[in-house]
Amino acid sequence: DEDPQSLQFTSENTKGPIKKTLKKIEERHASHELDKQTVVDHNSIRSFDIGKDKLSSVSKQERDKLESAWKEYLSSLNPETKKKDSFYSIKDVVKKNGSGIGSTGLKRYYILIEGQEGEVHHDDIILEAKEARSPIPAYFFPYDEQFWEDNKHQGRRVAHTQHAMHHQADPYLGYFRMDGHDFYVRERSPFSKDLREKNLDDYKKFTQTIKTMAQISAKIHARADADIENGIMDYHSEKAILKAIGSDQKLFRHQLGLWSRYYKETVENDFELFKEWLIEQDYFKS
Incomplete structure (x- = not known):
């Protein structure tokens, strides 16, 4: 509900790994x-x-x-x-x-x-x-x-x-x-920095990060039509997203959970097949 042009995420209003990363960037x-x-x-x-x-x-x-x-x-x-x-x-x-x-x-x-x-x-x-x-x-x-x-x-x-x-x-x-x-x-911005995997080492830090990243994603989608009169976009992106989700948000979350687990299993299976292929090609010996 906040103005996407003025809403900012800083080391003052974030928590966990994102706060730590932003502090590191401020020192650069x-x-x-x-x-x-x-x-x-x-x-x-x-x-x-x-x-x-x-x-x-x-x-x-x-x-x-x-x-x-x-x-x-x-x-x-x-x-x-x-x-x-x-x-x-x-x-x-x-x-x-x-x-x-x-x-x-x-x-x-x-x-x-x-x-x-x-x-x-x-x-x-x-x-x-x-x-x-x-x-x-x-x-x-x-x-x-x-x-x-x-x-x-x-x-x-x-x-x-x-x-x-x-x-x-x-x-x-x-x-x-x-x-x-x-x-x-x-x-190549000097103020660009990745989150470190080692900082996502427990459930609380992980959920803090997911929540903030979701808010940032929502902000930039809302921002995408903030200057709609300039012709960059001719529709409101967040309204299009909500329309695609539909009225049953609980069902959408369930569907997203099922898809995520399926995707995870597919990635793991693909990786095992890739390792088998490497062994067949004698890659490790060469």
Whole structure:
């Protein structure tokens, strides 16, 4: 019932693992990501620290393709927050390997851009370009021609969604296409941090976390139509969600519980089959 634009979750009004994570973030400096991912040589030139945090170099051909696609990225930026083109000049590019769960196998790049000129490298900014594909659930819903027509560019779809759900969207949020693959771009924020599994070690902490995450999810869905007059979305998302749930919320919770247990069993069975396949392939011996 609260205004989704003013409702915030901070270390003051949260509990348990989320409170602990937010406190850690508050201690960080704006240069955290730069210090973690880059080095400065004796000529005061900053570049990515190859080999660190699963970073690897790109070929000249790949770099050239990215430079060409960068024009589309610049044209996709929000004109109200966009700076002059030189601000986004590419200084270095690397591949990011072996991270993510749902994004396993997708292309991902870290891109170091110039930023504000004249401030001796502390202005450098790290962007992440991540390949975007059609959302898997879309294949399991009834076919909607309008959805596929509106979302021919999957990078645009992701950027469009994030603009809708964030009160203050990332000013670097944009998209481009390269080699037939769609990408969306965002800043590698120094104030991003995962919850640690070791902090979810008892039932109370786990339920505290689930409750807060559910409230955050509700906030961003409510936020998604807060500026409905601007045309980002033309319907109220929370009303659409409630309509899909139906009038019997108890039955919905029961259905969700059944689905969750089935999903858990499927994942465990898939993992056992995967291990059997590895043994058959003599993977462990090689």
